Amino acid sequence: IEFREIQDELDKEWASKSHNKLHGKPQEHRRRYPFGKEQNPHAHVHSRKRLGCFAEFPATSVNIQDIIGAQVAQILDDETLSDDAREHVIAEIALGVSSALLSKKHFLQEFEFPKELCSFRPEPVCDRQAKYREISGICNNLDRPYDGSAGTTYSRILEPDYDDGIGQRRSKSKAGGLLPSARECSLKLFTNTTRFSQLFTNYFVIFGQFMVHDATFAGPGNDKNGKQISCTCNSVDSDGCVNIAIPPNDPFMSDQKCMAIPIVAEGFPNHACSLGVREQKNANTHHLDMSVVYGSSKALSDNLREHNDGLLRTTNVKPLQEYLPTLDNGKSCGDGDPTVKCFIAGDGRVLENLVLTSITTQWVRFHNQLARTLKKLHADWSDDTLFEEAKKINVAVYQSQVYNDYLRVLLGKTLWKKHFSNDKPVRYDPKKSASVWTEFASAAMRCHTFVRSFYSRATRDYQFIDQKSLKEISGRATIAWDLANGGLDAIMRGAVCDFGSSWDLSFSDDIRHHLFESTGNFSTKRFDLTSMNINRARAQGMRGYNSYREWCGLKRAETFEDFDDSIDDDRIQQLKDTYAYVYCQLKAIEKYSHRSFMCDTIETDTMQADPYRPRSIDGNSASSCKKNTPGFDFSAWK
Numbered sequence: 001i002e003f004r005e006i007q008d009e010l011d012k013e014w015a016s017k018s019h020n021k022l023h024g025k026p027q028e029h030r031r032r033y034p035f036g037k038e039q040n041p042h043a044h045v046h047s048r049k050r051l052g053c054f055a056e057f058p059a060t061s062v063n064i065q066d067i068i069g070a071q072v073a074q075i076l077d078d079e080t081l082s083d084d085a086r087e088h089v090i091a092e093i094a095l096g097v098s099s100a101l102l103s104k105k106h107f108l109q110e111f112e113f114p115k116e117l118c119s120f121r122p123e124p125v126c127d128r129q130a131k132y133r134e135i136s137g138i139c140n141n142l143d144r145p146y147d148g149s150a151g152t153t154y155s156r157i158l159e160p161d162y163d164d165g166i167g168q169r170r171s172k173s174k175a176g177g178l179l180p181s182a183r184e185c186s187l188k189l190f191t192n193t194t195r196f197s198q199l200f201t202n203y204f205v206i207f208g209q210f211m212v213h214d215a216t217f218a219g220p221g222n223d224k225n226g227k228q229i230s231c232t233c234n235s236v237d238s239d240g241c242v243n244i245a246i247p248p249n250d251p252f253m254s255d256q257k258c259m260a261i262p263i264v265a266e267g268f269p270n271h272a273c274s275l276g277v278r279e280q281k282n283a284n285t286h287h288l289d290m291s292v293v294y295g296s297s298k299a300l301s302d303n304l305r306e307h308n309d310g311l312l313r314t315t316n317v318k319p320l321q322e323y324l325p326t327l328d329n330g331k332s333c334g335d336g337d338p339t340v341k342c343f344i345a346g347d348g349r350v351l352e353n354l355v356l357t358s359i360t361t362q363w364v365r366f367h368n369q370l371a372r373t374l375k376k377l378h379a380d381w382s383d384d385t386l387f388e389e390a391k392k393i394n395v396a397v398y399q400s401q402v403y404n405d406y407l408r409v410l411l412g413k414t415l416w417k418k419h420f421s422n423d424k425p426v427r428y429d430p431k432k433s434a435s436v437w438t439e440f441a442s443a444a445m446r447c448h449t450f451v452r453s454f455y456s457r458a459t460r461d462y463q464f465i466d467q468k469s470l471k472e473i474s475g476r477a478t479i480a481w482d483l484a485n486g487g488l489d490a491i492m493r494g495a496v497c498d499f500g501s502s503w504d505l506s507f508s509d510d511i512r513h514h515l516f517e518s519t520g521n522f523s524t525k526r527f528d529l530t531s532m533n534i535n536r537a538r539a540q541g542m543r544g545y546n547s548y549r550e551w552c553g554l555k556r557a558e559t560f561e562d563f564d565d566s567i568d569d570d571r572i573q574q575l576k577d578t579y580a581y582v583y584c585q586l587k588a589i590e591k592y593s594h595r596s597f598m599c600d601t602i603e604t605d606t607m608q609a610d611p612y613r614p615r616s617i618d619g620n621s622a623s624s625c626k627k628n629t630p631g632f633d634f635s636a637w638k
């Protein structure tokens with residue numbers, strides 16, 4: 001049977017089940033967003049005090065260096081602390097001091113930690129003649145050596161909005177009420193009515209994930225002992241956890257109280273150890289330099305290399321079919337079967353799904369093909385030269401594929417042409433920061449709506465073999481080692497035939513209700529990726545949707561109806577329902593009339609319509625407080 005026929009059948013079946021009501025308006029009807037606009041000058045940081053060790057610290061005329069110096073010096077002297085732990089503790093102190101000095105915001109921005117206190121991160125000396133890039137990304141930009149390097153913080157489009165103005169997860173709506181739990185939002189706003197897109201393959205989808213993993217890894221934070229924070233449902237935000245509460249009537253998760261989630265590692269905004277609000281740290285280099293294949297640290301990169309002929313380490317399955325190297329510590333990635341070893345690569349998420357593993361494997365294979373050919377051309381080149389030259393070509397081919405092929409499909413031809421066409425080639429601009437925007441990593445680029453539930457395998461001549469569920473290919477390598485059925489190559493052949501799931505409000509149940517279920521790797525049983533995305537944005541101080549409307553040139557919405565310039569009516573209703581109580585609270589406050597207030601708060605039988613104006617004015621006569629005087633509507637507070 002032709003593979004495509006099966007695919008068509010499956011797609012028709014899904015299409016008949018789905019109804020497209022929730023699909024957004026076509027792109028042409030949406031307003032165009034200005035590209036690269038300046039930061040919103042009206043964005044501001046709220047100034048509420050954070051209670052911490054420096055809360056009582058007077059905000060004026062203090063020699064801050066003296067005060068923090070003693071504490072930090074002690075931390076620097078403590079040889080038992082790892083660099084990460086030290087950075088964490090100093091960041092905490094910086095946050096504490098920031099909170100105390102919040103009213104002196106200009107001071108915070110100008111203040112720099114004394115150099116000796118930042119000695120854990122020495123100023124690098126860049127070799128201006130260096131021919132190859134550092135694996136950590138340091139010195140890519142010779143004028144700003146740390147720019148875009150691994151372990152530096154994300155940048156932001158808009159200033160953050162934390163509950164305490166410093167670093168606490170945003171939990172309140174602008175009307176003042178508590179935001180609904182991210183899981184409630186997910187349950188109310190999203191569906192599982194999968195529609196496939198005829199415009200892109202599943203390979204396109206997972207290549208996106210590969211590219212994203214190259215550019216950003218917001219890894220978990222460490223505690224003060226330098227150990228990765230681990231959270232349970234008893235953990236609170238001050239433990240470094242940003243758990244998501246699960247409503248008791250949850251249709252899929254009622255047997256667990258929460259999703260336990262550690263915060264993202266925090267760091268200094270500009271590596272000069274300046275004070276400021278909480279910023280998150282990218283563990284990978286921000287550049288498109290294949291961190292996923294080569295790693296973001298010298299130690300990992302060295303571990304991934306053969307150290308012979310410029311090659312990367314591989315596991316040879318059969319001639320010309322190289323797999324990633326495996327962990328030789330006896331750990332199984334096949335439900336306890338010791339023969340199913342775990343793969344290692346430049347990024348720890350490589351086994352997130354086997355299509356991702358396959359794509360990573362492809363680029364390792366290509367590196368080795370390049371190195372072998374270069375060796376034939378230049379028999380005298382050393383291992384290092386062969387490695388660096390092969391890496392350079394590999395990364396360049398990959399970058400070309402991202403800009404010329406991937407972005408063309410992601411953005412659509414029109415938008416792509418506008419920004420990336422040949423008459424306006426994109427050129428490196430050393431003045432622009434290479435660091436990834438937090439808005440990109442924690443919101444915009446989280447293309448999880450594209451993710452399918454089932455993944456096909458195909459033979460060499462593209463005959464359909466079977467489909468595996470996301471669960472079967474996620475966090476497990478078993479299918480990769482099913483060599484009789486083509487191993488990883490069968491999965492890649494399936495991925496170029498499978499359609500991706502379309503961009504809409506539908507998410508696969510496997511990621512919305514069953515993520516990581518049965519892996520047993522986490523303290524809570526299962527996760528919902530869509531609510532994790534909402535929660536991350538809140539935890540990382542991303543401002544609400546309205547602020548980004550303004551940044552995009554749209555009017556700030558005052559009512560839900562104002563969203564109708566960019567959101568369909570049925571969606572607006574859903575948003576209203578989800579955030580209903582906040583909305584209803586606001587409405588109740590607005591509805592409570594001044595006249596009712598007067599009747600409720602003084603002993604009187606009558607009151608004029610507008611108490612600010614005399615009763616003698618036409619139309620403002622007094623009437624009985626017992627008639628037409630609705631009391632305050634408490635229903636939204638129940």
Ligand code: HEM
Pocket residue numbers: 205206207208209212216217218219352353440441442445446447448450451470511529532533536
């Ligand atoms: C099987 C498919 C996928 C799974 C199971 C998956 C799962 C995850 C998980 C668990 C996270 C971490 C969430 C958090 O802690 O906040 C994450 C983050 C993310 N995902 Fe996915 N993902 C998938 C596919 C994709 C695709 C196709 C894209 C984009 C094309 C994407 C983009 C992102 C981005 C940008 C992040 C944030 C990364 C960071 O900054 O660390 N993901 N994903």
